[in-house]
Amino acid sequence: DGGITQSPKYLFRKEGQNVTLSCEQNLNHDAMYWYRQDPGQGLRLIYYSQIVNDFQKGDIAEGYSVSREKKESFPLTVTSAQKNPTAFYLCASIIAVGGNQPQHFGDGTRLSIL
Amino acid sequence: AQSVTQLDSHVSVSEGTPVLLRCNYSSSYSPSLFWYVQHPNKGLQLLLKYTSAATLVKGINGFEAEFKKSETSFHLTKPSAHMSDAAEYFCVVSDRSGTYKYIFGTGTRLKVLA
Numbered sequence: 001d002g003g004i005t006q007s008p009k010y011l012f013r014k015e016g017q018n019v020t021l022s023c024e025q026n027l028n029h030d031a032m033y034w035y036r037q038d039p040g041q042g043l044r045l046i047y048y049s050q051i052v053n054d055f056q057k058g059d060i061a062e063g064y065s066v067s068r069e070k071k072e073s074f075p076l077t078v079t080s081a082q083k084n085p086t087a088f089y090l091c092a093s094i095i096a097v098g099g100n101q102p103q104h105f106g107d108g109t110r111l112s113i114l
Numbered sequence: 115a116q117s118v119t120q121l122d123s124h125v126s127v128s129e130g131t132p133v134l135l136r137c138n139y140s141s142s143y144s145p146s147l148f149w150y151v152q153h154p155n156k157g158l159q160l161l162l163k164y165t166s167a168a169t170l171v172k173g174i175n176g177f178e179a180e181f182k183k184s185e186t187s188f189h190l191t192k193p194s195a196h197m198s199d200a201a202e203y204f205c206v207v208s209d210r211s212g213t214y215k216y217i218f219g220t221g222t223r224l225k226v227l228a
């Protein structure tokens with residue numbers, strides 16, 4: 001079955017450490033997104049990418065970085081500059097940017113601080 | 115600018131009684147609207163979407179929503195709640211101007227009492 005795979009499911013970060021969250025999709029979707037979810041705040045957009053080798057900052061990009069070297073993959077790095085990284089991170093994709101397509105979501109990665 | 119307001123952060127219903135989760139939106143363009151469900155530590159699953167076809171939209175698991183332009187509302191309903199409906203529900207709006215943005219409400223947690 002096609003879908004989005006996020007790994008790992010749980011991740012722990014030490015002070016000063018960068019960590020990378022994986023997101024892989026086999027839906028042949030063009031656009032991919034990273035969201036951060038905190039209790040009571042809904043989902044906030046970190047980065048998105050419409051095509052390979054191109055990505056744009058979302059509303060809360062500071063302290064995060066991404067790459068899009070392959071259509072299927074959109075890894076998110078949480079850098080040491082992100083001072084409050086504890087959250088649930090969700091990756092999503094859509095077939096093409098346009099606004100009327102629903103997003104497909106992975107099952108998330110929960111990041112905590114050691 | 116687009117925005118979405120979910121009017122209740124928590125809703126409790128008894129099993130077998132109707133469910134009403136309220137969502138109001140604001141959009142400069144003709145909006146596309148979505149409802150998603152999220153179970154604990156899982157990604158978001160699409161329940162239904164409105165993209166300017168019929169104003170009454172039927173979704174999965176017996177849910178439906180009615181788009182009311184005059185009230186700028188897109189409330190989610192279900193005639194009879196089941197224990198498995200207990201989850202968090204998100205209303206999402208996007209515009210059709212070709213931008214990437216999907217704006218999420220802050221969520222409504224539905225509790226179903228036996």
